[in-house]
Amino acid sequence: QAVWNLANAQDLAAIPTLIEVLGYNNPGAAVAAVEGLVKLGERAVPILLENIDGYDYGARAWANRALARIGDPRALEMLLEAASQDFALSVRRAAAKGLGGIQWEKLPPEEQQTAQERTLTTLAQILAKDEEWVVRYAAVVGLEGLGQQQGQFRERILEILRSHLSQESELAVRARIQWAQQKQPTLN
C-alpha cells in the first residue's frame, strides 16, 4: 500500500524509490511501482535507463516492462538488446513485447525508418530462433504492435508470421500468430 501511495503521488522525487522497489522480489509491490513509473511517463525514462540492474534479472524484467509501457524511443537500444540477448526469459519477453509499442513520432523523422527496420528484423529473428515459447509469443505481440502502428510494415509482418506458423511447435504460439493475422486489417 505504501508503494501504491508513492506510485499515485506522481512525484519525480519518488522515481529512485520506485526503481528500488522493482528489486524487492515482491510482485505486488513491483506491479505498483511499474504503474507509478508508467504514470510519470517519459520523465522516468532517463533514470530507468541509468539504473538497469545488471545482476538482478527480476528487477530488470520489471524495468523493461515499465519502459515497454512508456514506449519512449530513448529506450529502443536497451529494449533491442534485452529482447535478443538477455539470459533471462522474463526480460526477453517483456522487451520483445515493448518493441511493438515504441512511440515512433518522438524520434526525428530521418531516424525513424532505420530504427523501425532494426526493430522488425530483431523481432523476426527472435520469433525464428528463441528457444522459449513465451519469448516467441511476445515477439508475435511485438510484431503485431509494430504493424498496427506502422501500416507500411504490415505486409512484411504478415509474411513473417505466415512463414513461421508452419514451423512453430507450440500450440499457444501458433494460436497467437493466427490471432495476430486476424487482427491486422485486410490489405487489398
Next chain:
Amino acid sequence: MEQGVEGLTVEQAIANLQQTEDLGLRYYAAWWLGKFRVAQPEAIDTLLIALEDEADRSPDGGYPLRRNAARALGKLNEPRVVPALIHCLDCPDYYVREAAAQALEQLGDKSCVSALVNLLAGGVEAAVPVPGKPHLVQPYEAILEALGTLGARETVPLMQPFLTHPVVKVQLAAARALYQLTQEPQYGERLVQGLQADKLPLRRSALIDLGAVGYLPGADAIAQTLAENSLKVISLKGLLEFSLRDLPSSAETWEFSPESVHIMQLMDGLL
C-alpha cells in the same frame, strides 16, 4: 569430473550405472538417462536393476539411486517397466514411493490404480505426519494426482475426504484430481480459492494445478494472483490449450472462442 559429465555418451552413462565402485557416478547416470530420454533396451534394463539397488543408502535408510531410477523410467515411455514401478510403491523409502507414483502417472498405464489406491488405506485419518520427518506417511499429493491423471473415476469417493486434509497441498491435489475426474466446477473453484492462500508456494501450486486441468473460469483469477508473471503465463497457456482442444488443426483459419481470445489478452498483459 565436470568434463566427464558434460561429455557423457549413452554407452558411458549405461556403464557408469552398471559399475558399483563410484556411487556418485551411478546416481548421476540414472538422472542423465532420464533427462536425455535414452529409451534403448539396455538403458531400461540397467535402470530396472537400479530400482532394486541395495548399495546406495542415505543416512536415514533411504535409497537415493532407486529414486533417480524411478524418475528416469517415468520419462522413457516403456510400458514393460510398470510392474517394477508398482513394486516400488511398497518400498520403505517414502521418496522412492513418491517417485514411483509420479512415474506411473507419466506412463499413463491404468494397471497401477489398485496399487495406488492401497496407499490411501485408512483414508484421511491415517494420513498423518511421520514423527521426525518432513512428510506424511504416504506421498498423498503424488498418489492423488496420479489417480486423477489416470482417469480412475471409481476413486472419487475415496478422494473427496482429502479435500479437508489439514495439509493444504494435499487438499489442492485432491481438488485437482477430482476436477479432472468429474469436471465439476466446485473442484475448479477450490483450486481458484488456493490462489488466495497466504503462502506463495501454495499459490504457485494452485496456478500449476489450474493450468494442468485447464479450468477456464479461473482465467481472471489466475491473472490477478500475487505471484510471478512467468508462472501465471504458464498457467494461462494451459487454459488456452484446453480452450483450443476442439479446433481442427488442419483448418486454415481458426475460429477463436471468446474464452480463447480473453485468455490471450490476459497473457499479453503479463508479458
